[in-house]
Amino acid sequence: QSSLSTGAYRRKVEEARAECGDRTDVTYVGSWNRHPRLIAALADNIRLGLLAFPSDVRATVAVLFTAHSLPERIVAMKDPYPDEVKGTVEEVTQLLSDQPIYFAYQSQGRSNEPWLGPTVESMLETIQLAGHRHVLVAPIGFLCDHVETLFDIDIELKQLAANKGMRLERIAMLNDSPPxxxxxxxxxTTHESSSCIQS
Structure with missing residues (x-):
C-alpha cells in the first residue's frame, strides 16, 4: 500500500466515478503483505532459487530482497509502504534458515528528488565487501515478471555483479502460479466477507 501507487489508483477510480455519476458500491482491498500463503510462496521460490547454486556454497548465498523505490518524501507523509515492505521481508526471513539476508530498493525513477535507499547497486557492493560471491535476488515488491525484473535485475544488475566477480541469480516470480x-x-473472500459484515 502506498499513497503514490495504490492510493493514486483509488483516487483515479473515484474521480472517474464522480465524473460519470456512478453510485455503485465500491470497496478496496487493504494490505495483504503478510498473508501466510504469499509468504510461504515467496519462501518456497527462494528455496528453489538457491538450488541454482552449487551445494557447497548454498548456505552462504546472500539473499537480496528488493522492492521498487519511491520518492523519499513518502516517509514524511507517514506512508505505509516502507513498513509494509519491511514486514514482508521479516515474515519470509522467518521461514528461511540462516541464510545471509540483505535488503535494497531498486528501479529508482529519473526525477532529481531523493529516492528511498539503499540502492541495489550500493548494496551489491556491501555484499561483496562482506565476502559473498553468490547472490540470489528476491524481488518481493513485485508479483510478476516485467521490465524491473527482466531488465533491471536479469540484465543490468547481473552484469554489474559479473563485473565484480560475483554470480547473481533471481528467484522465479509468482506470476500466475497456483500459490x-x-x-x-x-x-x-476475506475482504468480501468483512465488507458484508460492515454494511
Whole structure:
C-alpha cells in the first residue's frame, strides 16, 4: 500500500466515478503483505532459487530482497509502504534458515528528488565487501515478471555483479502460479466477507 501507487489508483477510480455519476458500491482491498500463503510462496521460490547454486556454497548465498523505490518524501507523509515492505521481508526471513539476508530498493525513477535507499547497486557492493560471491535476488515488491525484473535485475544488475566477480541469480516470480491465485482468492473472500459484515 502506498499513497503514490495504490492510493493514486483509488483516487483515479473515484474521480472517474464522480465524473460519470456512478453510485455503485465500491470497496478496496487493504494490505495483504503478510498473508501466510504469499509468504510461504515467496519462501518456497527462494528455496528453489538457491538450488541454482552449487551445494557447497548454498548456505552462504546472500539473499537480496528488493522492492521498487519511491520518492523519499513518502516517509514524511507517514506512508505505509516502507513498513509494509519491511514486514514482508521479516515474515519470509522467518521461514528461511540462516541464510545471509540483505535488503535494497531498486528501479529508482529519473526525477532529481531523493529516492528511498539503499540502492541495489550500493548494496551489491556491501555484499561483496562482506565476502559473498553468490547472490540470489528476491524481488518481493513485485508479483510478476516485467521490465524491473527482466531488465533491471536479469540484465543490468547481473552484469554489474559479473563485473565484480560475483554470480547473481533471481528467484522465479509468482506470476500466475497456483500459490498466488490461492492467495488472491483468500484475500478477496476475506475482504468480501468483512465488507458484508460492515454494511
Amino acid at each position: 498466488l491465485i490461492e492467495t488472491l482468492l483468500d484475500v478477496l
